[in-house]
Amino acid sequence: MTGYFTEEGSVAAVNARMTEHANPRVKDIMSLLVKHLHAFVKEARITQDEWDAAIVFLTKSGQICSSERQEFILLSDTLGVSMLVDAINNRREHGATENTVLGPFYVAGAPHRQMGDTISLDGKGESCLFEGKVIDLQGNLIAGASIDVWSDNADGYYDVQQPGQQPKWNNRGRFVTGSEGAYQFVGIKPVSYPIPDDGPVGQMLKHLGRHPYRPAHMHYIVTAPGYQKVVTHTFVGDDPYLASDAVFGVKETLVAVYEQLTDGPAKWRSPFDFVLTRERS
Amino acid sequence: MTGYFTEEGSVAAVNARMTEHANPRVKDIMSLLVKHLHAFVKEARITQDEWDAAIVFLTKSGQICSSERQEFILLSDTLGVSMLVDAINNRREHGATENTVLGPFYVAGAPHRQMGDTISLDGKGESCLFEGKVIDLQGNLIAGASIDVWSDNADGYYDVQQPGQQPKWNNRGRFVTGSEGAYQFVGIKPVSYPIPDDGPVGQMLKHLGRHPYRPAHMHYIVTAPGYQKVVTHTFVGDDPYLASDAVFGVKETLVAVYEQLTDGPAKWRSPFDFVLTRERS
Numbered sequence: 084m085t086g087y088f089t090e091e092g093s094v095a096a097v098n099a100r101m102t103e104h105a106n107p108r109v110k111d112i113m114s115l116l117v118k119h120l121h122a123f124v125k126e127a128r129i130t131q132d133e134w135d136a137a138i139v140f141l142t143k144s145g146q147i148c149s150s151e152r153q154e155f156i157l158l159s160d161t162l163g164v165s166m167l168v169d170a171i172n173n174r175r176e177h178g179a180t181e182n183t184v185l186g187p188f189y190v191a192g193a194p195h196r197q198m199g200d201t202i203s204l205d206g207k208g209e210s211c212l213f214e215g216k217v218i219d220l221q222g223n224l225i226a227g228a229s230i231d232v233w234s235d236n237a238d239g240y241y242d243v244q245q246p247g248q249q250p251k252w253n254n255r256g257r258f259v260t261g262s263e264g265a266y267q268f269v270g271i272k273p274v275s276y277p278i279p280d281d282g283p284v285g286q287m288l289k290h291l292g293r294h295p296y297r298p299a300h301m302h303y304i305v306t307a308p309g310y311q312k313v314v315t316h317t318f319v320g321d322d323p324y325l326a327s328d329a330v331f332g333v334k335e336t337l338v339a340v341y342e343q344l345t346d347g348p349a350k351w352r353s354p355f356d357f358v359l360t361r362e363r364s
Numbered sequence: 365m366t367g368y369f370t371e372e373g374s375v376a377a378v379n380a381r382m383t384e385h386a387n388p389r390v391k392d393i394m395s396l397l398v399k400h401l402h403a404f405v406k407e408a409r410i411t412q413d414e415w416d417a418a419i420v421f422l423t424k425s426g427q428i429c430s431s432e433r434q435e436f437i438l439l440s441d442t443l444g445v446s447m448l449v450d451a452i453n454n455r456r457e458h459g460a461t462e463n464t465v466l467g468p469f470y471v472a473g474a475p476h477r478q479m480g481d482t483i484s485l486d487g488k489g490e491s492c493l494f495e496g497k498v499i500d501l502q503g504n505l506i507a508g509a510s511i512d513v514w515s516d517n518a519d520g521y522y523d524v525q526q527p528g529q530q531p532k533w534n535n536r537g538r539f540v541t542g543s544e545g546a547y548q549f550v551g552i553k554p555v556s557y558p559i560p561d562d563g564p565v566g567q568m569l570k571h572l573g574r575h576p577y578r579p580a581h582m583h584y585i586v587t588a589p590g591y592q593k594v595v596t597h598t599f600v601g602d603d604p605y606l607a608s609d610a611v612f613g614v615k616e617t618l619v620a621v622y623e624q625l626t627d628g629p630a631k632w633r634s635p636f637d638f639v640l641t642r643e644r645s
Contacts, residue, residue: 097444104573119404145426163378292385
């Protein structure tokens with residue numbers, strides 16, 4: 084036994100090289116990565132040309148990244164890895180509002196607004212009244228809950244994707260529930276849009292016969308002292324991409340009602356209650 | 365059954381999205397990648413912070429790449445993936461010369477030289493006579509075999525790593541065997557060196573308690589009409605890093621003798637015969 088690399092003993096050869104000077108968690112993670120990565124290479128019988136193509140793909144993905152573009156997050160999202168990491172780290176009791184992906188367009192520090200205010204600053208799109216309650220699993224109202232919301236505009240772009248073309252903080256705002264645990268604000272009925280698909284990930288989707296669209300959704304981060312943070316969306320129930328979200332963000336419990344109003348402060352109304360669970364101790 | 369993403373059904377949810385418009389091989393590869401990648405994420409229970417760190421690692425790896433630097437090849441090499449792909453695609457009969465990694469410093473088009481010539485152009489290092497035969501599994505001599513060789517210099521750098529500081533084609537050359545199937549040339553006894561470790565891969569090695577060194581080796585590509593191409597090294601048998609090559613390139617059959625000469629055209633002599641196998645039809 085020389086410890087040299089062999090096809091059969093490839094995993095052991097690599098993992099035996101990590102020493103007692105390793106960071107224990109990094110060592111655990113990388114040992115498992117080597118095990119699963121080698122199993123993949125063996126099962127797929129990757130050729131030298133395919134390996135070359137993978138090196139080029141990863142290099143291009145890194146080089147297209149900028150302050151406005153994160154191709155590796157798109158890659159993780161489109162392979163279901165982002166949703167899987169979210170799921171593993173946010174298992175909750177039945178009945179609690181489920182998480183979904185944060186997405187790359189969240190910006191911390193949106194303006195605080197009063198209940199009933201509008202977050203649409205460009206006047207475009209179909210107005211929609213969003214309202215509901217923040218409650219716990221027993222239905223108790225949660226006062227002082229913070230609701231941070233954001234959506235795309237009527238053209239399918241977030242404000243940060245169009246600096247100078249949209250008002251800053253367009254379709255974003257923060258609200259805090261009062262003693263009734265209720266929230267209410269006016270935004271627009273969000274629209275579906277493609278994830279950026281002019282780079283390596285877009286090429287990959289084409290090779291897989293997949294489209295790049297996300298179904299229309301409203302983003303929420305809901306927090307309250309003593310409760311687990313909820314990072315989620317509500318989806319527009321009749322969206323054509325609901326069953327084929329490019330990033331796998333849809334969960335059945337997050338599909339919301341959007342009903343047309345004939346009278347009232349907006350053209351649409353989307354009611355949704357957020358159900359929080361106690362912080363894990 | 366909605367087809368929406370769940371933790372348990374994560375692989376099926378992603379792979380079901382590939383359509384009949386997919387490239388069949390890309391679909392096969394990516395389906396297997398999703399299966400093994402999700403298994404890794406689940407077994408390692410990757411946290412959100414660890415996922416963030418992975419995104420940063422991959423992005424930095426892409427952004428450090430240049431015409432002289434390929435961090436993803438280093439990553440593949442140091443995780444044993446390059447050697448595994450090579451092994452899968454170059455299984456040979458017992459007794460045939462084994463492959464090992466090509467490495468990032470090969471340059472096609474080295475000067476043709478006559479048998480006995482020296483390839484060391486800077487006069488540095490300990491001279492070494494490399495000689496042997498190119499034969500088949502039955503011991504028959506192979507005439508007209510091409511031997512493309514390259515090594516680092518006495519300081520552990522390849523010529524392409526020090527443009528302007530080393531003569532072009534220093535320690536590189538191509539030779540063709542005559543009717544005796546023999547080769548002979550003078551180079552230097554190669555020295556061990558670290559792979560570039562000032563980037564993300566170097567950081568990873570530190571976190572794993574691993575050093576970045578490769579044991580001293582001479583690179584060869586041996587080809588002959590009708591025979592499988594051999595991409596390999598011969599290693600200096602007493603190198604301190606022989607059992608811990610950072611890229612796992614060492615195979616027992618590739619460890620060569622380096623004997624000191626008291627008399628002759630060089631300070632050292634390293635004999636090695638290359639045994640080729642017939643091209644697969």
